[in-house]
Amino acid sequence: MSKALRARQDMEKERETLQAWKERVGQELDRVVAFWMEHSHDQEHGGFFTCLGRDGQLYDDLKYVWLQGRQVWMYCRLYRTFERFHRAQLLDAAKAGGEFLLRYARVAPPSKKCAFVLTRDGRPVKVQRTIFSECFYTMAMDELWRTTGEARYQTEAVEMMDQIVHWVREDASELGRPQLQGAPAVEPMAVPMMLLNLVEQLGEADEGLAGKYAELGDWCARRILQHVQRDGQAVLENVSEDGKELSGCLGRQQNPGHALEAGWFLLRHFIRKGDPELRAHVVDKLLLLPFHSGWDPDHGGLFYFQDADDFCPTQLEWAMKLWWPHSEAMIAFLMGYSDSGDPELLRLFYQVAEYTFCQFRDPEYGEWFGYLSREGKVALTIKGGPFKGCFHVPRCLAMCEEMLGALLSRPAPAPARRGAE
């Protein structure tokens, strides 16, 4: 067989594998969306139930604001960008969720501070002294605007965004965190990550807002990269505001899935900015490094928490395998491969995707399990809860379906910038 023929055959085989994954991912997306459409809509008050058992049975009717915002965002995104999800039922549920948020999310208007969790009918139960409820509120409003064209949603999104930026960069006092003499000024990686995600969201196909938030986007990227510590050998969840390692467990804490998620946020940012050197840096430090340190060599899957000095983490769930680090890793590696053509990244996508589909997927009732033991056994049978809603799984499946489609529509499987063909 000639070299050229063998290369063509390899390429064909690769296309078939990509095609098979595209179908697998697309079918799974349908099943997952069906699960949430069937079980999570509150027809009476609007918004979404997320405390759902294995078969979708409701076990609590509290409404977590993060998860309300995320589901609104997800439904709008699917409605707007996938022909087969351009269904009135999705749009209506998203709008009802958005109206629920507009009416009830803020604890004491005109303050923009949102509750963390509400009763089914919208009364506040708990407030967190962080920015995350407000971030997902912003994502929901921006995507509602893009989907419906109603300007009031965009106004809401931008006003909330500006408030969040004020809390993060100017004055956090309204969040209510006490100033304590022994508490270091910590930057959790989640903060610049979420802000960067919002910058991408609000600036999408909107030159005005992209310009408005351009400096913020660069600031976020710099701040995220400050979490790469120890001469590039570790990604740390928490650093000081000036980018130094903090002492103790807090400073040594690692969360491989979170690093991978930050990785694809950054990769997307630098792809848009066209910076090849930083893209390679992100792949090395926020994709490959956390993956190789975080992957369990005995049972597969990504650990939830690790300690940079290999002490035992104090989080009881440190060795559990959670769904979202795996969905984020799938996105990260497929995005890395789509951009660079490095076959090692495609191989890692397949490795993570195989583990994920084998271990988290529930062939019987749809949607994924969220929480496995270290050994990969289902530890919690719930499909949704206080921190798991209609978000990471369908976002991963939708993004992977799109990226796989884009790869397949190229003349060759991928541009081979580096690697071994």
Add this chain to the structure above:
Amino acid sequence: MSKALRARQDMEKERETLQAWKERVGQELDRVVAFWMEHSHDQEHGGFFTCLGRDGQLYDDLKYVWLQGRQVWMYCRLYRTFERFHRAQLLDAAKAGGEFLLRYARVAPPSKKCAFVLTRDGRPVKVQRTIFSECFYTMAMDELWRTTGEARYQTEAVEMMDQIVHWVREDASELGRPQLQGAPAVEPMAVPMMLLNLVEQLGEADEGLAGKYAELGDWCARRILQHVQRDGQAVLENVSEDGKELSGCLGRQQNPGHALEAGWFLLRHFIRKGDPELRAHVVDKLLLLPFHSGWDPDHGGLFYFQDADDFCPTQLEWAMKLWWPHSEAMIAFLMGYSDSGDPELLRLFYQVAEYTFCQFRDPEYGEWFGYLSREGKVALTIKGGPFKGCFHVPRCLAMCEEMLGALLSRPAPAPARRGAE
């Protein structure tokens, strides 16, 4: 063999088993105390390190106020009530811990609100909007008074106690919890439990204070018993302040180890009050019921959390086996047996003690592991951390040694009020 002879032989065998456990427990207590004495003392600032790895290695130097207070209490108690622990090194460390608390625990004196965690040199890092730091502060001060005879410690204890009672029964506003419209008025069982424990502590051999807190003790007992719900078929961690079941996960939450701990607090209270009917009720509802619902039939050990309707709990660690529910169960069953003579309670003591010594004990380095997987494998190798210090293990061992000694010093192994001899 005559019936009388067989009964005598059975009794002798029982005494031998009790004697063997007394020795096993006593030796273990020595090893556990040695671990903390060797690794936890901060010679520079006073107080105790509790973030200790398997072999005692320090992995963080934060000082958790709960754990400072508990270790002071434990050391004083051992010094005061065990001849072999009447050692200057224990007393000195307890006093240094007490002085550390006096100097640094309160965040903003003259307010009595204490921090949850301090830096090594005493600067506040976090404050919880609950009463528990203050409760363990009170225990430490009262026991320091009993051990040293210095009146200023008792003054501290009583003043803090009165402040806690004010927060619980009169006005909680200083704790800083926001009043939210959707948040039910919850009573976590921990609150009346801790208060009852303090009533017993402060009133011990002190008629004046016993009298002062007598009504409070009865109030606590009533409040704890309100957590027995569903016609006596379930102990619920959280109920409304007027003793009704709350909706959702919060209302259905169960914690078998916590119920067993509340059980022996109540049992001790009703033994002191001489109420046989309530003692039998406590044994049925707070010892046997949570044990039988909470014991894992597949792998042994007590689950950490359960849902009263058998939904899957949302706590990621719900199926893990923690050290303290097992130490509390050992105390509860041995106390129940000592009081009632019911051989079934002695059998359960043996069952729990065997599991506990097999699974949690570390024959190599002393002190127990704290966190096992559902299957009983060590999940966290730490011996101490933010929530595990020198308290539950030595308290259990010291109390069991005393109770076993008391049983053995009786003419017969135990008064057989009910049961099958």
